[in-house]
Amino acid sequence: MTSLLRVLILEDDPNDAELIRRLLADQFVLEVTRVQSKEDFDSALKTERFDLILAECRLGSCDGLSALAVALDLCSGVPFIFVTGTAGEDLAIEGVKRGASDYVLKTRLTRLVPCVQRALREAAQLTALRRSQAYLAEAERQSHSGAFAFDANGSLYWSEGLYRIWGFDPGQGVPSRMWQRVHPDDWKRFRKVVPEALRNRRDFTIEFRIVLPDGTIKHVRSIGHPSYSDAGDFIELVGITTDVTEAKRAEEEHERLRQLEADFAHLNRVSVLGELTASLAHEILHPIASARNNARAGMRFLEMIPPNMHEVREALACVVKDADRGKDIVDRIREHIRKAPPRRERFDLNAAITEVVGMVQNAIDRSRVSVRISLLEEAAPVVGDRVQLQQVVLNLVLNALEAMSSLDDGPRQLFISTMASATAGIVFAVHDTGPGLAPEQIHRLFKPFYTTKPTGLGMGLSICRSIVDAHGGKLWAEPNDPRGAVFRFTLPATAQAS
Numbered sequence: 001m002t003s004l005l006r007v008l009i010l011e012d013d014p015n016d017a018e019l020i021r022r023l024l025a026d027q028f029v030l031e032v033t034r035v036q037s038k039e040d041f042d043s044a045l046k047t048e049r050f051d052l053i054l055a056e057c058r059l060g061s062c063d064g065l066s067a068l069a070v071a072l073d074l075c076s077g078v079p080f081i082f083v084t085g086t087a088g089e090d091l092a093i094e095g096v097k098r099g100a101s102d103y104v105l106k107t108r109l110t111r112l113v114p115c116v117q118r119a120l121r122e123a124a125q126l127t128a129l130r131r132s133q134a135y136l137a138e139a140e141r142q143s144h145s146g147a148f149a150f151d152a153n154g155s156l157y158w159s160e161g162l163y164r165i166w167g168f169d170p171g172q173g174v175p176s177r178m179w180q181r182v183h184p185d186d187w188k189r190f191r192k193v194v195p196e197a198l199r200n201r202r203d204f205t206i207e208f209r210i211v212l213p214d215g216t217i218k219h220v221r222s223i224g225h226p227s228y229s230d231a232g233d234f235i236e237l238v239g240i241t242t243d244v245t246e247a248k249r250a251e252e253e254h255e256r257l258r259q260l261e262a263d264f265a266h267l268n269r270v271s272v273l274g275e276l277t278a279s280l281a282h283e284i285l286h287p288i289a290s291a292r293n294n295a296r297a298g299m300r301f302l303e304m305i306p307p308n309m310h311e312v313r314e315a316l317a318c319v320v321k322d323a324d325r326g327k328d329i330v331d332r333i334r335e336h337i338r339k340a341p342p343r344r345e346r347f348d349l350n351a352a353i354t355e356v357v358g359m360v361q362n363a364i365d366r367s368r369v370s371v372r373i374s375l376l377e378e379a380a381p382v383v384g385d386r387v388q389l390q391q392v393v394l395n396l397v398l399n400a401l402e403a404m405s406s407l408d409d410g411p412r413q414l415f416i417s418t419m420a421s422a423t424a425g426i427v428f429a430v431h432d433t434g435p436g437l438a439p440e441q442i443h444r445l446f447k448p449f450y451t452t453k454p455t456g457l458g459m460g461l462s463i464c465r466s467i468v469d470a471h472g473g474k475l476w477a478e479p480n481d482p483r484g485a486v487f488r489f490t491l492p493a494t495a496q497a498s
């Protein structure tokens with residue numbers, strides 16, 4: 001051993017002290033402090049740090065046992081060895097009972113070095129053990145967990161962290177009635193899990209709730225692993241319990257927010273459709289009017305003498321087509337109003353856009369806006385929820401129309417396009433020639449409840465962004481040249497539209 005060994009020797013005989021020092025110096029690099037009285041011993045321990053304490057049992061002024069008591073109090077991990085004459089042997093034995101590491105008789109000083117070596121080794125092991133225990137305790141604290149174990153003899157172990165989770169005092173030992181703290185609704189499952197695991201020789205995982213005396217409820221997850229001897233006998237079960245209350249709350253909160261978002265998205269769709277009533281009514285009236293004309297024509301062909309049955313059949317086929325068209329429109333509206341879980345299907349974004357433009361045609365006409373549409377030639381195949389993405393397009397187009405309707409002069413032009421991009425997939429854009437966006441506005445547009453309209457909800461863009469995000473795309477706004485705003489979103493392209 002090459003590191004410095006700091007030794008405190010309590011010895012009033014200078015010759016003995018010197019002998020001890022020499023014996024140790026053969027084996028260790030030493031720094032020796034010798035004291036002769038209990039007072040000096042106490043103050044040395046208080047002011048300095050030592051790696052080893054050697055003490056005579058019978059001193060003129062005191063006995064070694066009171067020195068031991070002080071050492072155990074001030075530096076309990078430091079090995080303490082009595083080095084004493086035969087007359088002190090009984091005292092030394094008593095000292096070892098009280099916590100001294102060992103004793104060596106002065107008549108057999110050859111034992112001193114091996115005895116010191118062993119005491120130092122044990123002290124180092126003890127320190128390492130205490131340190132790892134402290135680390136484990138800290139790890140339990142940080143991970144909100146605790147360990148448990150029981151063996152075939154029925155001996156039960158609970159770690160500090162487990163006491164903390166169950167809300168018991170470690171000083172009282174493992175509580176015999178901890179099951180009283182299991183939530184009544186979970187008790188049936190709880191009592192079955194360990195016997196079942198043992199019966200099936202399998203690991204178990206169980207989530208249950210703990211109710212503390214003050215009413216606090218904790219959600220915990222326990223996992224356990226039984227082990228067996230080669231002969232198949234149960235040896236022990238070791239497990240860990242983790243307090244998952246916070247994670248559970250976060251999960252619930254997340255679910256609540258997701259639900260809220262879905263509710264808002266639904267609300268937005270319904271309220272936007274409300275704004276479009278005029279447009280939609282017009283769209284439905286169209287096939288109805290057409291059906292009426294075709295029916296009348298059919299009647300006229302029937303009234304002919306003889307009736308022209310060929311034309312009648314033709315007219316009736318047209319009526320059926322008109323009715324189908326009307327039904328399609330109503331189905332589409334219903335689809336938008338319905339509160340359905342998100343879908344994943346492959347569809348053509350171009351067709352979905354054309355449908356939306358149809359829905360807002362009346363609003364476009366009303367706001368005296370000229371529209372130019374330039375869509376990808378073939379198709380724009382994407383995967384996702386068609387209705388949700390139509391909602392995004394609808395919101396962006398309506399925003400553009402609303403922005404331009406506040407203009408007193410200047411052209412009102414709406415440009416809707418889809419383009420293919422090598423990096424981003426498919427890019428959808430709405431250009432308008434409205435008042436445009438102030439630089440400080442651009443960051444706030446997509447925040448919930450940001451609106452500059454007297455009756456605006458300010459949820460439109462925030463919903464659009466979360467829908468586009470959920471589809472793996474991006475939505476952003478930029479100034480248009482020379483005036484107005486551009487809103488663009490990207491969607492990953494897929495191979496083929498079905």
Ligand SMILES: Nc1ncnc2c1ncn2[C@@H]1O[C@H](COP(=O)(O)OP(=O)(O)O)[C@@H](O)[C@H]1O
Binds near residue numbers: 403435
């Ligand atoms: N095309 C646009 N041109 C100018 N401003 C816009 C445009 N689109 C959105 N905005 C601004 O963003 C705000 C938020 O839009 P949105 O989230 O759809 O809520 P709302 O339409 O209910 O106000 C609008 O109030 C408006 O100030």
Ligand SMILES: [Mg+2]
Binds near residue numbers: 399461
């Ligand atoms: Mg809006």
